[in-house]
Amino acid sequence: MFSFTNTTNIEPHTSQNDAKDHAAISICNLNVFADKHPILKDVNLVIPPKQVTCIIGPSGCGKTTLLRSLNRLHDNNSRIKVTGCVKIGEDDIYQSGVDVPALRRKMGLLAQRPTVLPMSIFENVAYGLRIGGLNDKAELKKEVEENLKAVGLWEEVKDRLHNTASQLSIGQQQRLCLARAIAVDPLVLLGDEATSALDPIASRKVEELLVTLKSRMSVVLVTHTLRQAKRIADYVAFMYMGEIIEFGEATKIFTHPEKELTNDYLAGSFS
Amino acid sequence: MIKNRKIILDRRHITEQMMLLLMRLSALSILAILLFILYTIANKGLKSLSWEMIFSLPEGGYYLGGSGGIANAIAGSLIMIAGSASIAILLSLPIAFCINFILKKEGWFSGLARFSMDILFGIPSIVYGAFGFLIMIWLGLQASLLGGIIAVAFLILPIMVRAIDEVVMVVPHDLKESLQSLGATRYEMMKVILRSILPGVGSAIMLAIGRGIGDAATVLFTAGYTDSIPSNLTDPAATLPLAIFFQLSSPMEEVQDRAYAAALILTIIVLIISLLTRQLTRRIK
Numbered sequence: 201m202f203s204f205t206n207t208t209n210i211e212p213h214t215s216q217n218d219a220k221d222h223a224a225i226s227i228c229n230l231n232v233f234a235d236k237h238p239i240l241k242d243v244n245l246v247i248p249p250k251q252v253t254c255i256i257g258p259s260g261c262g263k264t265t266l267l268r269s270l271n272r273l274h275d276n277n278s279r280i281k282v283t284g285c286v287k288i289g290e291d292d293i294y295q296s297g298v299d300v301p302a303l304r305r306k307m308g309l310l311a312q313r314p315t316v317l318p319m320s321i322f323e324n325v326a327y328g329l330r331i332g333g334l335n336d337k338a339e340l341k342k343e344v345e346e347n348l349k350a351v352g353l354w355e356e357v358k359d360r361l362h363n364t365a366s367q368l369s370i371g372q373q374q375r376l377c378l379a380r381a382i383a384v385d386p387l388v389l390l391g392d393e394a395t396s397a398l399d400p401i402a403s404r405k406v407e408e409l410l411v412t413l414k415s416r417m418s419v420v421l422v423t424h425t426l427r428q429a430k431r432i433a434d435y436v437a438f439m440y441m442g443e444i445i446e447f448g449e450a451t452k453i454f455t456h457p458e459k460e461l462t463n464d465y466l467a468g469s470f471s
Numbered sequence: 472m473i474k475n476r477k478i479i480l481d482r483r484h485i486t487e488q489m490m491l492l493l494m495r496l497s498a499l500s501i502l503a504i505l506l507f508i509l510y511t512i513a514n515k516g517l518k519s520l521s522w523e524m525i526f527s528l529p530e531g532g533y534y535l536g537g538s539g540g541i542a543n544a545i546a547g548s549l550i551m552i553a554g555s556a557s558i559a560i561l562l563s564l565p566i567a568f569c570i571n572f573i574l575k576k577e578g579w580f581s582g583l584a585r586f587s588m589d590i591l592f593g594i595p596s597i598v599y600g601a602f603g604f605l606i607m608i609w610l611g612l613q614a615s616l617l618g619g620i621i622a623v624a625f626l627i628l629p630i631m632v633r634a635i636d637e638v639v640m641v642v643p644h645d646l647k648e649s650l651q652s653l654g655a656t657r658y659e660m661m662k663v664i665l666r667s668i669l670p671g672v673g674s675a676i677m678l679a680i681g682r683g684i685g686d687a688a689t690v691l692f693t694a695g696y697t698d699s700i701p702s703n704l705t706d707p708a709a710t711l712p713l714a715i716f717f718q719l720s721s722p723m724e725e726v727q728d729r730a731y732a733a734a735l736i737l738t739i740i741v742l743i744i745s746l747l748t749r750q751l752t753r754r755i756k
Contacts, residue, residue, distance in 0.1 A: 273648060278575045305654030315645040318667035327663075328653040377649070384653060 224249040224388050224418035225270060230284035232265050232274065232442075239265045241442045243284070247388075247435070252411060252419045254429040254450070257439035258471055263422040266439070267390050270420065271307035272300055288387065305332065308381035308417075310394040314373035316365035317380075321357050324365045324376055328384040347379040351409055371402025378409060382416070389413060391421040395428065407432050426466065430454055438462045512738060516731030524732060529698045534717055536725050541733055544714035546700045547616070549740070551708060552684045554620035555627060559679060562624075563631040564672070568661050571639045585636065591629035597688035599626045604692040617704040619694025626689050627679035634675030638668045666755075673752035677745045684744075685737060687712035711737045 225247040232240040240262045247253050255263045265274075272293060274280040285292045293303050305328070317324050325344040334340060344361070348354040353375045357368070365376055374394065381389060391410065395403035410419050411432050423429050429436055433450040438457075446453060446462045457463045464470065527540030566584070574581035603622030612618055642664050650660040665672070683689075687710070695707035696717070711733055718730035 271652060273651065276647075276651075278577060301651070301654045301656050304652050307652070309648070309652035311645055311649065313645060315643065315649040317646070317649065317663060319663075331653065331655055331659050380653065 224288065225420070226285075226287040227266075227269075228285045228287070230266075230269060230282070230286060232262070232269060233281045233283075234277075235279050236281075239280075239442055240269070243442075243444050245437060245444055245447060247418060247420055249418050250414050250416075251434040252414050252421065252432050253435040253437065254433035255420065255422045255437045255439060256424075256426065256429050256465075257445075258465065259424070261439040262442040263439055264392055265442075267392055267420065267422050270388070270390055271304050271309060272298075273309075275300060305384050306387045308384065308386035308389045310374070310378055310381055310389065310391040312393045313397045314370060314377045316368070316373050316376060319365065320362045321365045321368070321376060322361040325379050325383050328380060332384055343383060347383040348376075350382060350413075351375040351379040352405065353379060369402075371398050371405065374398055374402065374406055375409070378406065382413060386417055388418045388420060391419065391423075393422055393424055396424065403428075438465060440465070509738070512731050512734045515728055516733070516735040519725070519728040519732040520735060524729070525736065528700070533698075534721060534726060536723050541709075541711070541714045541729075541736070543698055543700050544709040544711045544733070545736060545740070547619075547694070547697075547708035548684055548711040548737070550701065551616060551619045551623060551690070551694065551710060552680055554616075555623035555683055556676060556680050558620070558624040559628045559631045560676060562628055563635055563675075564665070566632045567635040567639050568665075570636060572657055572661060585633075588629045588633050588636070592633055595688070596626055596686045597691075599623075600689045600692050603689065607693060612705070614693060614695030614707050615705045616694060616701045616708040619690045619708055619710070620704075622689045622693040623683045623686065626686060627683040630682055631675055631679040634678050635668075635672055638671030638675060639664070642668060669752040669755055670749070673748045677748050680744055681741050684741060685712055687716050711740075 225245075227243055227245040227247070230240055230243040231238060243266060255266060257263050268274055269282055270286060270293075274282055282294060285294055287293070288303075288306065291298075317327055319327065322344055325347050326340050329340060329343055334343070345354060345358075348357065353372060356372060357363075357376075360367075365373065368376060374397070378394075389410070394410075395406050398406065407428060410421065413419055414434070421429075421432070429450065435448065436450045436453040437447040438445045438453065438459075438461075440461055446457060446459045448458075453462065454466065457466060521540075523538070524540040525545065526542050527538075528543050529541065530537055530539035533539040570581045570584050574584070599622055603618055603625065606621070607613070607615075607618045646664065646667065647660060650663055655663070690708075690710045690713060694710060696709050696713050697707045698709070699706075701708040715730045715733045715737070718726050718733065721727060721730075
């Protein structure tokens with residue numbers, strides 16, 4: 201048995217040592233406070249590498265707060281205090297002296313609403329590469345093309361790469377944001393309800409892309425849609441009132457949840 | 472019961488209509504004031520406006536109805552506002568970005584910085600003139616172009632900072648986070664954000680230039696007045712607001728009309744700078 205939370209014992213798909221050795225992210229005793237009010241309470245979790253992990257739970261349970269803790273986006277808010285540790289491999293991202301911009305490059309983010317940069321389609325994908333030090337024009341062109349192809353956007357935009365990105369449809373913008381995020385080759389891709397602003401067709405496209413991306417990186421997705429989690433998740437973490445109630449393989453959680461609270465949530469007793 | 476409800480609904484409808492009418496009238500009144508000012512200036516000034524007035528220097532007795540023009544004041548105003556605006560832009564962008572991206576959002580220092588800007592914003596321009604005059608005395612300077620540039624820069628800096636601050640504050644939070652998530656440093660983030668807010672920054676600069684180029688009190692003691700175009704920073708410089716002031720003070724109607732022509736020139740200069748700024752910021756964006 202391997203402990204993922206302070207309250208629940210859940211059997212992971214690998215042994216404890218194996219999971220830790222290959223863990224994309226290990227979270228231990230993570231607490232997040234907003235003005236001393238606890239939002240996350242003693243979260244312990246090992247998110248397996250190169251899998252799609254969905255974080256589910258009712259509104260206000262702390263899903264997004266947990267996700268934002270993983271790339272230190274709470275640093276921007278002086279009212280929020282984070283304690284505990286989040287390790288990528290053996291390195292604690294909350295240790296003093298961590299190069300936060302470099303850390304964030306490892307943890308790509310796909311936000312709820314697509315936010316294109318105020319520049320061309322080409323520059324949107326090239327931006328992360330440029331600030332990472334890639335300035336060779338031919339190399340940049342190749343990278344942009346590859347990443348736009350990876351998200352299935354190349355054929356739609358190849359003739360207007362230098363048009364403003366905001367001219368694209370919302371679905372295309374979200375795929376562009378995905379191309380931009382994966383262009384810098386992160387270890388983990390974080391998605392915060394990344395399909396909630398999209399229509400069903402665009403949403404399905406992004407879902408399929410996230411699944412294909414797990415061969416390259418770990419995907420951690422906050423979702424409010426249980427059906428989406430069922431379709432794409434390899435692992436599921438169920439949260440309630442700032443705590444991880446249950447974590448495990450998606451098939452097991454959706455068919456035989458151990459906790460009554462998880463069962464009630466999946467049955468739609470509350471949302 | 473039903474009758475009471477009808478009375479309430481009627482009352483709500485009447486209130487709605489009255490408020491809409493009031494708002495329309497208010498909007499119209501501001502337009503009317505603008506048109507009235509433009510009409511008065513154009514009506515009185517157009518008859519005195521000539522190429523000679525724009526391109527000639529004043530000759531002896533110009534302010535008593537003699538021949539010549541106000542090229543000295545036009546050049547002085549343009550040079551002075553170019554200098555002041557350059558100083559203000561160089562200072563206001565880092566200040567606005569520092570308040571928004573470096574200092575803690577709800578911290579005491581950013582609050583104090585904004586409060587200071589608000590106070591400076593409200594200080595009358597004559598105070599800036601007097602302050603500039605004192606600094607010049609300390610530095611051993613006489614009324615000069617440099618003195619005017621510094622005093623006007625003091626005057627327009629808080630206007631520019633507060634206007635840019637307002638623009639930066641409404642930058643979508645998602646844009647900042649998208650940039651941070653790509654590993655952008657704060658400086659890299661600011662560069663992209665500056666690009667996205669360029670039209671707003673252009674408007675802020677215009678607002679400040681409009682205020683600075685038209686202010687007489689600041690330059691009265693600091694820049695002085697002269698009938699020639701300044702050839703270096705220590706020369707005194709004529710400005711359009713003072714040219715208007717001196718001509719309008721004349722008892723001669725012909726000279727007073729020239730004051731309105733000078734006001735028209737000042738308005739056209741502000742309009743041209745405004746259009747150029749807008750075009751430039753759009754093109755850069």
